[in-house]
Amino acid sequence: MTAPSAPGGEARLALTAGVACFLLWGFVPLAFQAIGRLGVGPLETLAQRTFWSIPAAGLFVLLAGQGAQVRAVLRNPRVLRWLVLSSLLIAINWITFIWAVTSGRLLEASLGYYINPLVNVAAGALLFRERVDRVAQVAIVLAVLGVVLQAIALGHLPWVSLVLALSFGGYGIVRKQVAADAQTGLLVECLFLGLPGLVYVAWLQSQGAGHFFDSPVSAAWLIASGPITAVPLVLFAWAARRVPLSVMGFLQFIGPTISFMIGLAQGEAFTPLRAASFGFIWVGAAVFALGAWRRSRAIPVIAAAE
Template sequence: MREPVKGVLAMVACCTVWGLSSIYYKLLEHIPPIEILAHRTLWSLIFFAFVLVVQGRFRMLLTAVGTRRSAVVIGAAALLISLNWFTFITSIQLGKAVEASLGYYIFPLVSVIMGAIVFKERLGRVQILAVGLAALAVITLTAGLGVAPWIALVLAMSFGLYGVVKKGLSVGPVVSVTAEVLMLSPIALVVLGLTHGQGGGSFASNWQDSLMLIFSGILTGLPLILFSYAAKRVMLSTVGLVQYLNPSLQFLVATLIFREAFSVWHAIAFAMIWTALALYTTSALRQDKAARRAAISP
């Protein structure tokens, strides 16, 4: 099997796990989100540390946090990803999985805006049109429902800012995320200490919950490793295209399995978002083809 094919399969597997993970967290909805987040942080740290030891790259953690600047950057990334994880888990428990999927649909367009603001990247007319259409979709949904889709906005903004912060790191994704959860682990330990100290805590209360909380670490870590594997073997345009599988599966789970409400306002907003993504993706693919032609021309 050729390397690009392996990369595409790894990317599909990664996005499938992400897209169906809402089912997993729905099974844990009787546990407070902050407790799930604490366990997800600690068990993913153990999983990532094990992977780095096996790969012989554990010492790279020292490089990741070796300077004050890198420690600050990783700390900021850690806070943003924890906000993203907490919001996603909470959205499932509140019956807002449709809105969560909207957030991950909006995310690529939020990244475009942040690239223009932070890195002074120039936007083409089609990209500006796509971003404007996405903004109009959010405004339409807000007007129709009488409340802003805060969960979608927090998910999109936190993940978009996370990407901006991560651009300042020279280490790979597995090492950087290991450093992030390492920084978050003292907070997670305090949360679990207080929870169990007050007579609560689901861990060890029954083996089903305990195993599911432990496996949340693997559920967090494995897709990231698959993503890293895929990103090295396929074009970035392909990665971006396949990534839409994640929110699409989230949307299908929310509407077909969780049976969440999907109003006419949702339908209008999602149609706008899908149109915006189609415009954005088409533009990105054209730019990628043009760049490749320029690279091979004499």
């Protein structure tokens, strides 16, 4: 079923929010590269990112009036167990992404987010016995061929791409099991990750290895990593409820395309074999998006409840 289609001006606002979140995700690598140039390692960046996401996520919870929902979630062991798992998955995704973009592997990172939708389809078929139509099958085969070519070009499995795709795909699957809105879930995840992160940062500072107090610039970038994390996630959650899934399916390729172009501009190796691998991935992604659009045309538009 497609997402409810929002009426009038709200539909335009929702589409703007969707485009904005993917634009932000596309340019996020530049922020973490700037933090990396200040000498901050990936683990410290992750710890600071999760801790400073807490106030940002908390603000969105307050604006959405979800304080009672947060309290209910914190009293529900089953929901908390799911959120612990989703927290671990998103932490794996974030640390891999931070390491990749600060280590000259932005092309591999972008590849991961190109294949992520196809990983979701495959996971749906394997875990939930969802039907995979012929178009999706073709898209998955093309993606697999692209990954194989990428492995040949690199001389090893593109593990950065696979970890990013699988961890984010797994995160999405787990979050579907969570009986909580996006803002509430994000706040609880940030609490799970950010509080231990604060302990780690405090330990680093006590050892003279932390970077938060190096300069006002370092502090500003590390504090900004919180909103940089929370804002696009909330924009995405808000837009996804109001924009048809077929449209979101096309929009989701904005982020990795921007990251891909940044990687090229920064001079990452792009051999003919790597170009061929991306070609297979791009065609697979296009086939998948076209199939989603065609399916959505056959489903009546449902008026938004909100």
